[in-house]
Amino acid sequence: ALLISACSTAKTTPEVTPESAASTVAEKVDSHTAPHWGYTGDIGPANWAGLDASFATCATGTEQSPINIVESIPKMEGKLETSYADGSVSVINNGHTIQGNLSEKTYMVANERSFELLQFHFHTPSENTLMGKSFPMEVHFVHKDADGKLGVLGVFIEEGAANDAIAAIWANTPATKDGEAKTTTLNPTAMLPASRNYYSFAGSLTTPPCSEGVAWHVLDEPISASAEQIATFQSLFPMNARPVQTRN
Numbered sequence: 203a204l205l206i207s208a209c210s211t212a213k214t215t216p217e218v219t220p221e222s223a224a225s226t227v228a229e230k231v232d233s234h235t236a237p238h239w240g241y242t243g244d245i246g247p248a249n250w251a252g253l254d255a256s257f258a259t260c261a262t263g264t265e266q267s268p269i270n271i272v273e274s275i276p277k278m279e280g281k282l283e284t285s286y287a288d289g290s291v292s293v294i295n296n297g298h299t300i301q302g303n304l305s306e307k308t309y310m311v312a313n314e315r316s317f318e319l320l321q322f323h324f325h326t327p328s329e330n331t332l333m334g335k336s337f338p339m340e341v342h343f344v345h346k347d348a349d350g351k352l353g354v355l356g357v358f359i360e361e362g363a364a365n366d367a368i369a370a371i372w373a374n375t376p377a378t379k380d381g382e383a384k385t386t387t388l389n390p391t392a393m394l395p396a397s398r399n400y401y402s403f404a405g406s407l408t409t410p411p412c413s414e415g416v417a418w419h420v421l422d423e424p425i426s427a428s429a430e431q432i433a434t435f436q437s438l439f440p441m442n443a444r445p446v447q448t449r450n
Contacts, residue, residue: 259411265406265414266405268444275402285308291305295376295377299439312402315353323342338361341425342354342408351417354417354418357420358420364428366392371388372434
């Protein structure tokens, strides 16, 4: 769920932990110190681990994300709260996704843990699947707790009615990678469904370096976006989803 856009020659770098990843994402989820990676061909998911020593966990990890959510995975009911509110959002195109960076402090409480919302970003198709079902898109809300541990809230997006918050984000998206960020005002709650029931599991970042120790919370109810909104994102990113991983 954490995206680190990159371009340089491969070199050995220190091990990246969820704590250090949280520190990075708090500023801007972008880096020019790691090798270039992507979603297809030689730099695609099957080859991430070989691109750099710090990416080894992408192949050796035992709690890798995304996953296919099945009935045996704990489903929590009524135990997730958010204090998301209207605020300023800086919208960037980091070459891997459209991302909104939050400027105001706002929180999610899940499993009696409080997480500060740092940013949200989008994938197509959905990275996680639900009982084998894939959705056209998925939005990930990336948080960190007081100890620097990451917590991700995943929300499936299905085709249907247009979403006003997504419309505001698309309208302020730089057309090119690393283009000048644009700012809009929105309430992230508009990208959450009415139900707060969620599946809870331990996982990882879904992009290099695939660090583990990430607390995942995936809502069981999707939100909708119009066919046009989905097509707009896919025109920039035809596919930016890591395949589902073994649950172990």
